[in-house]
Amino acid sequence: MEHRLVPEHHLVSEKDEGTILEGLKVHRDQLPRIRRNDPCVQLLERKHGPIEEGRVIKIVRLSETSGVSVAYRLVVGR
């Protein structure tokens, strides 16, 4: 997570999930995925405790052209 090429990962609280999905006008299934055993998710688990399948991760990337760009991913198993 310290490396400059790894973008920031945040766990989205279950409370906020609804508003985010509504804002994007998408169903949960339509989000890109991230595996539960992804190193970044595992690191987040260390902080937040176990992260269940179906939770949403927020990824903030720095962009040369637009400052920051925000993306969301759905946690899936395996």
Place this chain on the structure above:
Amino acid sequence: MLRGVSKRIKSIKFALLSPDEIRKMSATKVITADTYDDDGFPIDMGLMDSHLGVIEPGLRCKTCGGKVDDCPGHFGHIDLAMPVIHVGYVKEIKKLLQATCRKCGRLLLRDEEIRAYEKEMEALDKIGGTKLDKTIMAKETARDAAKRQICPHCDTEQSKITLDKPTTFREDGHKLTPKEVRERLERIRDDDLPSMGINPNVARPEWMILTALLVPPVTVRPSITLESGDRSEDDLTHKLVDVLRINQRLRENRDAGAPQLIVEDLWELLQYHITTYFDNQTSGIPPARHRSGRPLKTLVQRLKGKEGRFRSNLSGKRVNFSARTVISPDPLLSINEVGVPVEAARELTVPLHVQQYNMDWVQELVKRGPLPEGDGYIPGVNYVIRQDGRRIRVTDKNAETVAETVDIGYIVERQLQEGDIVLFNRQPSLHRMSMMAHEVRIMPFKTFRFNLAVCPPYNADFDGDEMNLHVLQSEEARAEAKILMRVQEHILSPRFGGPVIGAIHDHISGGFLMTHRDSKFDMEQSSRILSFVGDLKLPKAGIVEDGVDYWTGKQLFSLAIPDDLNMVFRASICQNCDTCDKEDCESDAYVKVVDGEIISGTVDEKSIGAFNGKILDKIARDYGSDRARTFIDQATKFAIGAIMVRGFTTGIDDEDIPESEKMKIAEILQKAVDGVSALVQAYKEGDLEQMPGRSLEETLEVEAMKKLGRARDDAGNHAGKHLGLENSAVIMARSGARGSMLNLSQMAGCVGQQAVRGERISRGYWNRTLPHFPKGDLGAEAKGFVKSCYKSGLSPTEYFFHSMGGREGLVDTAVRTSRSGYMQRRLINALEDLKVKEDRSVRNTADTIVQFKFGEDGIDPSRSVQGRAVDVDDILRDVLGPKKFATLPDERVVRRYGELEEGMEMTEEEAEGRSGGD
């Protein structure tokens, strides 16, 4: 035009054909290998049985009674004497054999494990797992099961099953016959299958072993009658004949109780024929061949690869309303236009739908017939299509009568006329600018013609290139093409956020000649230049000398520039002096435009060129595509006018340098060669100082390369001193029209070191490159240094080394194009159906998000400024006014821009240096 479309495909199911199903859908059993009898009629129960469809006109299908075009063809079948493995499924069969018990046929997992895997599979279905996810999952299940040595259900010890490619299974070395394999697969229980990704309702594993073979309809494998009257059968038919023959012999031998060995041999032969019937390129077996030695084209070959059904007939097909011919240039056409030969225009048609409003005009058109007489080109009509879809060919004779019958609802196919919108394309179509919409201009002669400024996007030249033209057939298509695909809408490229369409070659030389320093034109010359454009008024003369009016080139060129344009930049000819003299620049390279007037500077590649043209870029960005189009049309015509008024030529004497300079260059080169000899001497005596991280040999190579490289540059500089801006070749190189100073110095000074794989040439004979040199010679000449220049000519050894370097370049380009072509194909296959939705997110066909915002920043690269979202300097200049903010790029607020540009120039130079060898 959506006739007969009443259903939508919701899903497609893939399953196995069971032997029962094969027999049920079969129109007839095929038993004889013969095709036709002596009278030329199909033999019953033969491969050409008329139950399987008709291919000869006049005959009727015995199954459905239809005639040639009505009967789709019907399948037949062959009952195999012994079961045979289907090559397409060997992988699955192997997986199943390994994962199941040899005795009881159960999956080698405990019941609860099976259930767990099954559940996971169901879960995968629910969250929308793809086919691939399932296959991976099934593979894992099978792998886990195959690990078990003892069956958890019947405690039988398992033995190892191996596959002898392509179709032989072995258990601990013993051959398993297809019959035994089939028996094992039959034993697998339905309940065990879902966890391995198989739906037992539609696909029982034993169906992967064939007991009946489907025979495709004759329409799939038509026989051709040659003019000699002989019949020639399709490859598939040939293969089926083989299958039938062996099948027959196998049955006879088996029934007659022939020895096991003979039966087995025939069985294997049958397996071979059926394997090659499916895929004639199965590795491990020789391909079945035609009598002539040509490998047969069987089922898989029909579908696979570039010439297969998918890529060649379904993803892409041949089309009507298109034309192809050689291209040639026409600088007087607008960039939006394309010249179409009369011959092509008479064949290409646009459909007109007859309605009340156009009745009279269409009837008038039809009356003209297909070849109207009159002054110039007059479009006629080739076909009239009635409401019932019947086509009537219009001829000179029937034109009058057909015109009378034309009524509302008819479609009239009108020949191409001036101003029609057509698509114009050159392969390879690598980017969207490879296919653009042009307006038609009908012209004499037989080539397509277009403006030279449109060469870069198509990557076209006129050394024999051909291009395609497509006539749009619907009103929607024409509207869309006009708005989205017109050439002027593609001046700014999404590749790098700059212009791809712009001045090239002579346009740039012309611009230079017109505007450099104080070039001026008298009344006649000025009028001539302006007349190329047309409706322009000669402004007030800029200079009056001895009572004669003169117009400066800058003044004339400014006529093409919008009146309120302000900008400052450096031209291509800029020498990059330490301190910039701005308006008083020595070489007139400081371009300053105030209120649409060029105050100082030379118009060259950096102003109007494709890729680099700054004025062009700004006009396209700030004034829109219409203005940019007129600018390109006018500016290029001015440039051509100017170059024609002055005259321009280049030849070998452009590289002439004085004898004294030649001596000097020879001296420099000799010194360098001697220097290398000294290095070699030092190396041999061990006096050479080793560079850190390099071996002694490498040090020598690096030092020698450095020395010789410097010598070539010195020689080039010495030669260049005598080549000034009055020299045509130098004008072209400096203004960016064509060629580089490096090219010139190679012609006039010294070609330089030849390299293969980035090193001096070292291969050839034992310890030397050529027998002209002593063994172990490490000197300059012996390792590919070319002292001569192109003008004086190369010595035989130099010529040889030069060819080596040149060949490497050719091979590299050949390899590069094929590799990048494949990469392009893969990329396009991965990205083809992604789409930017209304909320600016990028989504695939399943509507799942790929990017939350296009490009993660939502910036349209073709509207970006060299990739950046906004041009801060431009905004500042707009706000502060041109006088307060008139700076050059490298003095600007945003330093990064300058750095970036510098970096780019570096790579360009590097690339040039590398290709300098050829």
